[in-house]
Amino acid sequence: xxxxxxxxxxxxxxxxxxxxxxxxxxxxxxxxxxxxxxxxxxxxxxxxxxxxxxxxxxxxxxxxxxxxxxxxxxxxxxxxxxxxxxxxxxxxxxxxxxxxxxxxxxxxxxxxxxxxxxxxxxxxxxxxxxxxxxxxxxxxxxxxxxxxxxxxxxxxxxxxxxxxxxxxxxxxxxxxxxxxxxxxxxxxxxxxxxxxxxxxxxxxxxxxxxxxxxxxxxxxxxxxxxxxxx
Numbered sequence: 001x002x003x004x005x006x007x008x009x010x011x012x013x014x015x016x017x018x019x020x021x022x023x024x025x026x027x028x029x030x031x032x033x034x035x036x037x038x039x040x041x042x043x044x045x046x047x048x049x050x051x052x053x054x055x056x057x058x059x060x061x062x063x064x065x066x067x068x069x070x071x072x073x074x075x076x077x078x079x080x081x082x083x084x085x086x087x088x089x090x091x092x093x094x095x096x097x098x099x100x101x102x103x104x105x106x107x108x109x110x111x112x113x114x115x116x117x118x119x120x121x122x123x124x125x126x127x128x129x130x131x132x133x134x135x136x137x138x139x140x141x142x143x144x145x146x147x148x149x150x151x152x153x154x155x156x157x158x159x160x161x162x163x164x165x166x167x168x169x170x171x172x173x174x175x176x177x178x179x180x181x182x183x184x185x186x187x188x189x190x191x192x193x194x195x196x197x198x199x200x201x202x203x204x205x206x207x208x209x210x211x212x213x214x215x216x217x218x219x220x221x222x223x224x225x226x227x228x229x230x
Contacts, residue, residue: 004049005034018085021093025052031094038105044189044219046108048132050088053115054095055123055134055171058083066168069161069177072148073116087115099123099131109192109217111185113137116144118176118183118196120215120224121169128170130222135194135215137183138176141202146178153178173224174213181209192217195229 005026017023024031038046057075070076076084083089102108102123110123110132119136138144145161146153158178165175179198186193193216200208215224 005030005051018083018090019092023091024094025088025091026094031098034098035101038101038108044107045187045192046105047185047187047192048102048108048110050110050112051114052087053112053117053119053134053136054088054098054110055119055121056089056169057087058089059168062168063164065157065160066164069145069157069165072145073177075115075117095123096125099125102132103129103222107219108132110134111137111183114139116142116177118174118179118181118198118212120173120175120194120196120213120226122171122223124171130171133217133222133224135183135185135224138179138181138196138198140180140182144178144180173215173226176212179212181212190219193227194224 026034053075057070062070067076067080071080074084075087076082088095112134113136115136116139117136118138119134121134121136122130123132123134124130146155146158149157151157162175162177166172176196176198180202181196181198184195184197193214195214196212197209198212200206211229214227214229216227217224
C-alpha cells in the first residue's frame with residue numbers, strides 16, 4: 001500500500017508560530033485521509049510517500065561546515081538561525097501527531113525526496129524513540145551540494161559535511177550529498193530493501209552507475225539496517 005502525502009507549502013501557513021497545533025503542511029482533508037487509510041489498511045507494508053524529508057535536520061549546535069551545507073541544501077531556515085519552515089521541521093506539532101500514529105502501525109516505511117540528498121534514517125520522537133524508518137532519494141538533475149558550492153563532487157568539504165551530518169544526528173545512518181540518481185525499493189513479505197543508485201553525470205549520456213548504499217527494514221522492525229548490495 002503506497003500512501004502519497006502532498007505538501008501545501010505553496011499556500012500561506014495558518015499561523016505564524018511554528019509550534020502552533022493549527023499549523024499544517026497537509027491540510028485537514030488530506031491528513032484525515034492519510035490517518036484513515038493507515039487505520040483501515042490490511043496491506044503487509046505501508047509505504048508513505050512524502051515530498052519533503054520528515055526526519056529532523058536542525059539542532060542548535062550545528063558545526064560550521066554542516067551548518068553551511070544544510071543552509072545551501074535548504075534543510076535549515078534561510079536566515080541560518082533555526083529550522084526551515086517549509087520542511088517538516090517547521091511543522092513540529094503535526095509531525096508529532098503523525099509520528100504517534102506511525103508508531104501504532106506495524107511495517108511502515110516513509111519514502112521521501114525533493115531535497116537533493118541521499119539519506120537512510122529514522123524519524124524519531126524528541127526522546128529519541130524511532131517512530132518509522134525513512135528512505136530519502138537523491139535528485140535526478142537538480143543541484144546538489146557540490147554544484148551549489150562550486151567544488152568537485154567528492155571534494156573534502158562535501159565529505160566533511162556528510163560525516164558531520166551523520167555524527168550530529170543520531171537517527172541518520174548514512175548520507176550522500178553530491179550525487180544524482182535514484183532509489184530502487186524491493187518489497188517482499190518479510191522485508192523492504194532500498195538501494196541507492198548514483199549515476200556518473202546528468203549533463204550528458206554516460207554509461208556508469210553504482211550502488212552507493214543498501215539498507216533493509218525487516219518485518220516488525222522500525223530501524224533500518226545496512227545490507228550487502230546485490
